[in-house]
Every structure is written in C-alpha cells, then in structure tokens.
Amino acid sequence: MRTVFREDHELFREQARRFIETEIVPNLHAWEHAGIVPKSLWRKAGEIGLLCSTVPEEYGGSGGDFGHSAVMIEELARVNATAIGFTTHSEIVAPYLVAYGSEEQKQRWLPRMASGELIGVIAMSEPGIGSDLRSMRTGARREADQYVINGQKTFITNGGNAGLIVTATKLDPQSRDLTLICVEEDTEGFSKGKLLEKIGLKGQDTSELFFDNVRVPVRNRLGEENQGFSYLTHQLAWERTIIGIRAAASVDALLDETVQYTRDRRVFGKPVFDFQNTRFKLAEVKAQATMLRAFVDECLGKAMRGELTAEVGAMCKLVGSELQGKLLDELLQLHGGYGYMSEYKIGKAWVDARVARIYGGTSEIMKEIISRSL
Structure with missing residues (x-):
C-alpha cells in the first residue's frame, strides 16, 4: 500500500x-x-x-x-x-x-x-482564445432578475451528455473579469453542436456549446459577479494535479503490460525481453516512472492536507504529461508493428496521452506559472 x-x-x-x-x-x-x-x-x-x-x-x-x-x-x-x-x-x-x-x-x-x-460540465474554452481565458467573448447582460447569455464554447468534455453547464461569461465585454453562471440543458436558446472528431479520446463526448439569448435567473450565478477568474485559478491547481495522477497511473499500467508482452513475444528465436536493449529501455522507464509516482503522490498528499499551490499543481501536470508522452512512446516502440494497431492498449494510450500536454493549460503555460515562483 x-x-x-x-x-x-x-x-x-x-x-x-x-x-x-x-x-x-x-x-x-x-x-x-x-x-x-x-x-x-x-x-x-x-x-x-x-x-x-x-x-x-x-x-x-x-x-x-x-x-x-x-x-x-x-x-x-x-x-x-x-x-x-x-x-x-x-x-x-x-x-x-x-x-x-x-x-x-x-x-x-x-x-x-x-x-x-x-451530468456536469465546465464551459471555459472558446474558439480562437487558447489558454487566454480572460479574452473570452461569451457575454451575459443583466435584465431585472435574469442574465441573458450569448456566445460559443468549444472543446467541452461531456458536452454531448451535458445536463448542467457551469459557464464562464463576461458582464462587460471591455473587462477581463469573468462571472460563472449555471445553465441547465433544457434552457431555451441553449444548444449543443455535433460531437467533435479528435485524433484520440474518441469515446469522450467533446462538443461545442451555443448560447443564443439564453435567459437564466440570477440565482443561477455561481458565487459573486466578476470573481470567476479567481475561482477558476483556485481550482486549477487540483485540476492540473489530476492530469499528473492520471499520467503516472497510465505509465505504471502500460509498463506492466509491456514487460509481459516482451516476455511473450519471440523474435529471432527468443523472447524480446531477452535482448539487452529491451531490458535497458524497460529499466529506464521503470526508473522514471518510479520517480514520477513519488512526486505525484507527494502532490496528492499536499492536496489532501490543503497545502497544494498553483506552482506545485503546474509542476505535477508539466512533468506528468511530458513524461507520459515520452515513456509511452518508448513502450510503444517495444511492441514493434503491433504497437501501432488500435487493438493494442499501448497504441490507443499513446494517442490519448498527447492531449495531456494541451488541456488544463499547455505545457508552456505551466512553465510560465512555475517561473513566477523562481
């Protein structure tokens, strides 16, 4: 344990x-x-x-x-x-x-x-803004006891199944302050786009969401007006740690599977595992996976104790996602041609892992966050 x-x-x-x-x-x-x-x-x-x-x-x-x-x-x-x-x-x-x-x-x-x-979703990303959330264009204006929302969101995880949408909006288009407003699926003017076709995460219902004069009561606002960015920032440390946790678990599982595969697969009359190159590659992956696991567990412990900071969350995501991509690539190589077949878990995991360096804030954004603490 x-x-x-x-x-x-x-x-x-x-x-x-x-x-x-x-x-x-x-x-x-x-x-x-x-x-x-x-x-x-x-x-x-x-x-x-x-x-x-x-x-x-x-x-x-x-x-x-x-x-x-x-x-x-x-x-x-x-x-x-x-x-x-x-x-x-x-x-x-x-x-x-x-x-x-x-x-x-x-x-x-x-x-x-x-x-x-x-089923709940968080609607932040918009076409063309990347990681710059403060430049989003989805707006809400207040009319008596209602907000009227107009805009578009994209890359929304669970978008197809979404029943409750926590939507980031701007009350003033000239401001960079955000306000979070909850929209229920059956609200008039709200609609979902088709499911987006991705190179990985193919079973994940990712879609665009559209808001056309969507009227919701003021009581649907989450927290205070213009405080949305601070709420998002506070929660992002844990969200980024999640990506590191997933990365470490993925590498551990695929390492075990690859060790077994190389023991079972025979080339040139002997198991692939018996070649020194194979053992050395697996040893490198094992050492780096163990290091990643130790760091991720430390980050998880901080989260459980209420000590997780934005910088540590960013480091967890950065090293987790980058190592996951690097190490899964090494493990895929040891599968040879079969690693490129979608019926093998390693190939699917390798493709699925690529987005970890993008969503939740790109690796470049993580480096920017970490650099502020230097």
Missing part, C-alpha cells in the same frame, strides 16, 4: 475496479465507435457511490477526500478508459458547486450529480 492512501481508500479501489472491469472495459470499443458513453452508465456508477466522492453526504456524495478521487482517476487510467468523463463531472464541476454554490444550488444540483442523473 502506498503511504498516501489509507485502508478506506483501498477498499474504495476494490469497488471501483470491480465496476470498471465489469461495466466499462467490455464496452469501451463500442463507445469509442459511438463517440459517447450512454447515460445509463453514469446512473449505475452513481447508484454505488462512485461519483462525486468528495461531495458532503448531506448533498448526496460520499463525503470522501482527494484520496478517493485519486483512486477513481487511477483505476480509469489503468485500463485507459479515456471515454469516461467521470473526472470532469466529479472532480471539477462538483467542487465548484461545493465551494461557491449557494445552499439552494447545492440542494438542487449536487444530489442529482452524485446519482448520475445530472
């Missing part, structure tokens, strides 16, 4: 692993072809407490901590279940509601999110 985890975390891991092996793994291929995961899976996961594990029990969650979050992230990464958008829903959207939501908002939305009935 890794020291960052307690016994209750490992019991939760057993439950999560059983669910993933029985309900997710056999269906991943079909969902990747469809480009979306059925909502019925969300409800099944909610029934046994696998969603929104850090949400307090009074709002339908499990009342757990970031250790329980990490367990679910790792178990999905272990089987490369990148189609499953539980993490965005449970570890990004739900914490925004817990941290900044009114009591009425928490009671209205969190129990349905924990049960899997309501």
